[in-house]
Amino acid sequence: MSIALRLTELTKTFEVGKRLIGPPKGRVRAVQPVTLDVTEGETLGIVGESGCGKSTLARMLVGLLPPSSGTIEIDGAPLDNADPAIFGRKIQYVFQDTISSLNPRKTIRQIMEAPLRHLHKMDAAARKARISEIFEAVNLREEFLDRYPHEFSGGQAQRIGIARALAADARILVLDEPVSALDVSIQAQVLNLLARLKAEFGLTYLFISHDLAVVEAVSDRVAVLYFGAVVEVGPADRVFSAPRHPYTKLLADSAPVVGRALAAPEGRETELPDPMNPPEGCAFRARCPNATAVCATAAPPLERQSDGVQVACYNPL
């Protein structure tokens, strides 16, 4: 298995309170150095809570945001400049808010044709054939092509979003919360469609979600993000059942599960650290039941354990 996507020390820092002249008022580290490999054909789940940097990471991966430092390699070739037109042929993005990702004043055909025309310079006949092929694959009727986005339900709009990503003929799809805006019965339809497309076209997925159960159901491996940093990477079937990082354990214990008694897994007063004022050492320290003096010294590195799971913790479980 070859590496489809490799991130090396990728970071993103936002400047807050920019002024016309002079330095900005502050800097927020949205993504701490992230190093990750994604194997061809796998689904890597990325979970984390709001503000953990998962969307920033995703936008960097597809070239919508230039990284502050670090490199992105696709199929061994580095992509240095954040140009979505170059990224677009190799890696595509499926948006969470399906309706707002479709221009309300364009027909579905115009939306579908854009990647074919601009990324692949196809002529009209080739575009028509390709669109039919993709619409067939995502179970959409071709009569939809001449309608406008507001005429579709959430599930249909998400299929159109997936169809557009497929049209670019990229091998890697970044799925940013692709089902969280959908009802559960529709969610299952879309997840199953994604699984089928993956097998059919040999795709690699980065599946970003806050829903642990969904991530577990679709992923081969899962990376857990906290405060902009990867804290644990491991096989999907054991990350939540046998978490090594205390934060992963907290997440797994917090998820409502049928048949488990209700209990607040941590004190009720805890809040996330302030990104303008990041804590020294491990960002999870203040919430961690196992924190020791060493946790305050420096952020723990992501290290491979004997069982192959990578954990960024001085005292893994």
Place this chain on the structure above:
Amino acid sequence: MRAFFALLARNRLALVGLIVMGCVMILALITPILPLADPDVTDTSQRFQRPFTEGALLGTDHLGRDLLSRLLWGTRLSLAVGIAAAVIAATLGAAIGIVAGFYGGRTDNVIMRGVDMLMAFPYILLALAIVAALGPGLMNALIAVAAVNIPFFARNIRGVTVGIANKEFVDAARLSGMGDLRIILTEILPNVIPVIVIAMSTTVGWMILETAGLSFLGLGSQPPKADLGSMLGEARSALITNPHTSVVPGVMILIIVMAVNLLGDGVREALDPRLRSGALTRPMAATLVRRKGPVPEASDDALLALRGLETQFHVKSRIYRAVGGVDLQVRPGECLGLIGESGSGKSVTALSIMGLVASPPGVITGGAVHYKGRDLIGARYEDLRRLRGNEIAYIFQDPLATLHPLYSVGDQLAEAITCHHNVSKAEARARAVNLLKSVRIPNAEDRANSYPHELSGGMRQRVGIAMALANDPEVIIADEPTTALDVTVQAQILSLLDDLRRERGLAIVFITHDFGVVAQLCDRVAVMYAGRIVEEGPTDAILNAPAHPYAARLMACVPELGEGRRELAAIPGLPPAVNDLPDGCAFAPRCDKAQPACRTGEIALARSSDVRRVRCIDPEPIPEEAAG
């Protein structure tokens, strides 16, 4: 386009404006072919002829020139200059605004500060300065008027563009390989054009006036060429002796500007989506009640009991049956889960209880809501208001939207208390702080002074819960209170609600779409589909062995933590639209057990065991231990 004209025509005044403006435009266009006297030929022997004299319908001016001819030629010129100025200002202003809004950052900053500087000058001074620099003449007046109006367009369009440039479809266009110029032209511009048209329609009248003003001062059209402003200027000296020379162009300016402005208002109304949807009509204080048929009696000892509740939305000729006969009850200290997908009517059911469904378009058309034996539907507004927040309180999904952004949370809590209790300000404040403590907000005294935006999502929802608890209610209706929260915060909020219910004996109606949440918090659960309850009973029994095919299949759709990677069982198709419900069972079209009998007649919510009810003629078998 046809819809646009239909909307425009609905506004009578705009229609009048359109017709008047149309006539003026046509007159201006056909002026060269009309049999008119030459407007520039002077004949001093015929000066100051009154209107309606032979050979001069509107009379003549101080040089004996035919006023009708000068008026039409002048109108033609004034309109052309005014519209040209509007188009130039709109084009340049929109271009500047789009560039500033699209690129943002430093580009935006530099451009907009420049525009601000231009706006800091009084416009007439600026126009005068431009004409003074370029010299008098109609063309220069046009340039001056256009330049003066560019900042207005630039600011307007920039604001709209910023909103659009951050939309995800722009990112999607980038990923489709489009360059900046193409994105501006094909993605941004089509969404900005309505705003440009609106801005133009409201300013073109103003620009005609400004051009006339410059001509009046002698800086615009030069003699002998007539435009409306220069005609007024020339007539000024004869204002007292021969008023008709000023009245004629003056009336024309009045007509044009009035018509343009009326039309502009109509265009804005027809194009503005907020005005179009009628959202500006204020809802009534309580939902409209129009019950047909008998009102059900209070039957049992439940604290809150819904009997056959029906709520509809009447939009034009369509009727949406959002809630189609719902029966529910909740006892003190009990938590009832109401579960369903979006559009199933669970929120409308909850809002109907206190008459909080917006009317129009909401109408309660049947059933009753008994609270302590009294029917709340159709109760007097004063009685409802006394109960709202006092005995029956709500917690909503998004506390950022339900808390007032300009008041501190402590003040808002205190207000909720003084609404229902006659207590002093200091006492209310002390109680507010205690409430914040009871929902376990750290440093409650300090946090009471915080504004909603200063709190995290979890803290805000605690304030929402504190607000609901402010008057020691008997019933709390929580509408997806944890859906917007992260899982770790959700767990905290759920356990807080659970404790409060046990400590205070609260009855909770908990609306959600998450089976895990229901399982952990609720004693009983009701499953809704297409506005009706399809299954109801004890939570454990239903989650272990759902009897209704919809409930069973919905649960199978939901991935559960700990089950590993798997294929999910999806339900084919979509829920039915509630304005077009099928006969019989609403789930039949998606159900693999459907039989002909499912598609006809009314299917009752029947008892399937002592404590369970199901609305299905062929329910899944219930094993002995799951009968409740």
